[in-house]
Amino acid sequence: MTNRPLRGSVPPPGDEQTPKGSGPAATSARAPGTALSAAAGTAVRGGGAGPVPVKSRQAGAARPGSGVGSGVSRGAGRGLGRGPGRGAGVGRKSPLARGGWTPWLYLAPALVVLGGLLVYPVYQLGLISFLEYTQAQVSGGEPTTFQGFGNYATLFKDEQFWQVLLATVVFAAACVVSTLALGCALAVLLTRVRAVPRLALMLAALGAWATPAVTGSTVWLLLFDPDFGPVNRVLGLGDHSWTYGRYSAFALVLLEVVWCSFPFVMVTVYAGIRAVPTEVLEAASLDGASQWRIWRSVLAPMLRPILVVVTIQSVIWDFKVFTQIYVMTNGGGIAGQNLVLNVYAYQKAFASSQYGLGSAIGVVMLLMLLAVTLVYLRLLRRQGEEL
Amino acid sequence: MRRPWRLAAEVSALLIAAVVAFPLYWMVLSAFKPAGEIESSEPRPWTLSPNLDSFRRVFGQQEFGRYFLNSLVVAVTVVVVSALIAFLAATAVTRFRFRFRTTLLIMFLVAQMVPVEALTIPLFFQMRDFGQLNTLGSLILPHIAFSLPFAIWMLRGFVKAVPEALEEAAYIDGASRRRFLWQILFPLVFPGLVATSVFSFISAWNDFLFAKSFIISDTSQSTLPMALLVFFKPDEPDWGGVMAGSTVMTIPVLIFFVLVQRRLVSGLGGAVKD
Numbered sequence: 001m002t003n004r005p006l007r008g009s010v011p012p013p014g015d016e017q018t019p020k021g022s023g024p025a026a027t028s029a030r031a032p033g034t035a036l037s038a039a040a041g042t043a044v045r046g047g048g049a050g051p052v053p054v055k056s057r058q059a060g061a062a063r064p065g066s067g068v069g070s071g072v073s074r075g076a077g078r079g080l081g082r083g084p085g086r087g088a089g090v091g092r093k094s095p096l097a098r099g100g101w102t103p104w105l106y107l108a109p110a111l112v113v114l115g116g117l118l119v120y121p122v123y124q125l126g127l128i129s130f131l132e133y134t135q136a137q138v139s140g141g142e143p144t145t146f147q148g149f150g151n152y153a154t155l156f157k158d159e160q161f162w163q164v165l166l167a168t169v170v171f172a173a174a175c176v177v178s179t180l181a182l183g184c185a186l187a188v189l190l191t192r193v194r195a196v197p198r199l200a201l202m203l204a205a206l207g208a209w210a211t212p213a214v215t216g217s218t219v220w221l222l223l224f225d226p227d228f229g230p231v232n233r234v235l236g237l238g239d240h241s242w243t244y245g246r247y248s249a250f251a252l253v254l255l256e257v258v259w260c261s262f263p264f265v266m267v268t269v270y271a272g273i274r275a276v277p278t279e280v281l282e283a284a285s286l287d288g289a290s291q292w293r294i295w296r297s298v299l300a301p302m303l304r305p306i307l308v309v310v311t312i313q314s315v316i317w318d319f320k321v322f323t324q325i326y327v328m329t330n331g332g333g334i335a336g337q338n339l340v341l342n343v344y345a346y347q348k349a350f351a352s353s354q355y356g357l358g359s360a361i362g363v364v365m366l367l368m369l370l371a372v373t374l375v376y377l378r379l380l381r382r383q384g385e386e387l
Numbered sequence: 388m389r390r391p392w393r394l395a396a397e398v399s400a401l402l403i404a405a406v407v408a409f410p411l412y413w414m415v416l417s418a419f420k421p422a423g424e425i426e427s428s429e430p431r432p433w434t435l436s437p438n439l440d441s442f443r444r445v446f447g448q449q450e451f452g453r454y455f456l457n458s459l460v461v462a463v464t465v466v467v468v469s470a471l472i473a474f475l476a477a478t479a480v481t482r483f484r485f486r487f488r489t490t491l492l493i494m495f496l497v498a499q500m501v502p503v504e505a506l507t508i509p510l511f512f513q514m515r516d517f518g519q520l521n522t523l524g525s526l527i528l529p530h531i532a533f534s535l536p537f538a539i540w541m542l543r544g545f546v547k548a549v550p551e552a553l554e555e556a557a558y559i560d561g562a563s564r565r566r567f568l569w570q571i572l573f574p575l576v577f578p579g580l581v582a583t584s585v586f587s588f589i590s591a592w593n594d595f596l597f598a599k600s601f602i603i604s605d606t607s608q609s610t611l612p613m614a615l616l617v618f619f620k621p622d623e624p625d626w627g628g629v630m631a632g633s634t635v636m637t638i639p640v641l642i643f644f645v646l647v648q649r650r651l652v653s654g655l656g657g658a659v660k661d
Contacts, residue, residue: 004395050426055577065601084627092618096613103480103488106479107474107475107476107480109471109517110476110535111476113472113531113535114532114535116532117510117528117529117531117532118498118501118533119531121509121510122506124512124513125509127514128509130643138512186403189400192396193393193397193400194397195395197396197400197401197404198400201403203408203645204403204408205403205404206644206648207407207408207641208410208411208412211411212589212592212593212611212636212639212640212645213593214593214611214615214633214636215414215615215627215632215633217410218619218624218630219414219470219630222413222417222629223410223625225626227426227428228425228426228430230413230430230432233429233430257411314501319502320502320503322595322596323596323612325594327616342504345504345505345508346600350511355508358506358508359509361505362505362506363505363507366502369500369502370500373496373497373500376496377493377496384619
């Protein structure tokens with residue numbers, strides 16, 4: 001978003017009453033417009049998103065304000081396509097535009113922390129990945145030598161790396177799909193039941209969500225323990241070991257990951273569904289739309305921004321699963337059969353002191369997640385999201 | 388909706404709730420079971436002789452109280468500091484228009500995606516150079532940094548939802564910028580801060596990788612996840628001890644969640660919007 005149109009329309013100081021007065025008027029004038037454009041596909045955000053924060057927020061009055069705010073700046077962002085009514089709306093930004101150094105002052109702590117503990121380590125990670133960096137270099141016994149792409153070459157020639165990479169992608173994809181399917185289905189279920197079952201499911205899900213990854217892993221291991229676990233007894237599997245086989249071990253970890261990550265999806269999607277104005281749904285059912293049709297043509301488009309967010313979050317979390325694999329398969333399974341990239345990098349770096357190689361794996365992960373991010377940004381932009 | 392359908396939906400909701408809650412139930416149950424009942428080939432979903440042996444073992448054999456306190460210090464510091472920093476930053480990017488604003492926002496988004504775990508290696512050396520290895524600082528600092536981008540991104544929605552007219556009115560009434568920030572905006576955004584803090588609390592409380600990598604020799608600085616795994620030997624785990632430790636570790640998070648539950652649900656809806 002450029003700041004030019006905003007700056008340009010800053011009224012003189014004495015004028016502040018005017019834009020303030022015109023604020024509510026502009027609101028009511030634009031409100032139907034937003035509602036209309038909501039029906040028109042991409043702008044669904046404007047209509048669908050407006051009421052979301054209102055539901056149970058103290059700042060109940062926020063709705064018109066934020067609705068207009070985003071509407072206006074979106075208009076400004078698109079450049080010159082400003083209707084007659086919009087000029088006044090832009091003027092409302094007046095006290096905000098004159099920040100001077102203030103925003104940077106507010107940002108300073110965040111930037112310092114992020115610069116020192118995120119950007120700099122990323123740079124270091126890249127650097128180390130180009131070095132010969134093992135225990136000898138760490139202790140200062142040998143000088144560090146520049147390797148160029150040596151670590152990467154070693155990595156890409158290693159068959160195990162490709163296996164681990166494939167396992168990571170497949171495992172993460174399976175986790176994401178299961179988590180999303182379960183989370184969305186249960187969110188819909190939550191809207192169909194009365195208070196008591198809803199509370200029960202909500203509390204159970206919060207419990208699963210709250211469970212730390214380490215304890216969740218140990219509990220699931222106990223549940224599926226070949227000797228003392230209840231699951232094998234119930235299923236009559238005798239002393240079948242779940243962690244022995246590669247796929248059953250992955251399946252066990254998947255169950256745990258889904259168990260502790262579907263609540264986020266469920267709660268978020270449920271909050272999103274609840275925020276859809278009931279009038280819209282009533283109108284749809286009055287018009288004779290079936291339940292499925294309502295979900296597909298009304299809810300799904302309105303929930304799309306939320307679905308995008310939970311999908312991306314799930315991708316990021318599941319791609320980086322570390323604790324569950326580490327604890328449940330005891331550091332990557334028998335002969336490393338259950339390694340994922342994260343654990344692999346850790347093992348290379350800290351268990352066998354090949355810090356350069358470990359960093360190279362880290363860089364590969366970083367690049368892959370960066371690609372996901374770019375997709376996300378494109379999706380946001382296509383939705384006409386205002387940053 | 389027709390009656391039988393709703394009934395079916397409610398029954399299945401209750402069943403699913405039971406299944407989802409079962410691992411937690413089993414954890415607490417096993418923590419109270421006597422050793423003989425845990426390690427029995429006929430596990431029963433109840434116990435007739437609950438006792439505190441496992442808890443005694445956990446607290447006796449290990450300085451579990453101390454680790455608990457360490458974990459709490461790390462998590463609370465991370466939550467408070469990152470909430471304050473994120474609040475300021477979110478205010479800056481939503482209430483002001485300035486150069487590079489959009490660039491910064493995109494940077495925050497990208498920063499969220501950085502695999503924290505991959506940074507363990509450089510952070511290890513950085514902490515060593517700062518002399519922070521084996522201290523709680525080595526856990527607090529990275530967690531503040533890693534919870535910031537998500538917190539800022541989430542808080543944006545909350546800060547934006549406060550009407551600008553309110554800000555103008557405050558200035559017209561003669562409030563300074565700082566006064567508006569702390570006495571008007573902060574209380575209004577507080578529910579959002581709570582929802583956000585859930586995430587930073589969890590990531591700090593659950594942290595296993597940093598604790599494992601940075602607290603290498605000084606066990607007095609250890610946190611709960613590491614202490615728990617002492618009982619978890621791959622070949623012969625002390626299940627009673629592990630479950631008792633797990634229970635101790637899970638309860639604070641559960642309490643925290645139940646306390647903020649309502650704000651979490653509404654908060655997520657609001658944050659996701661933007």
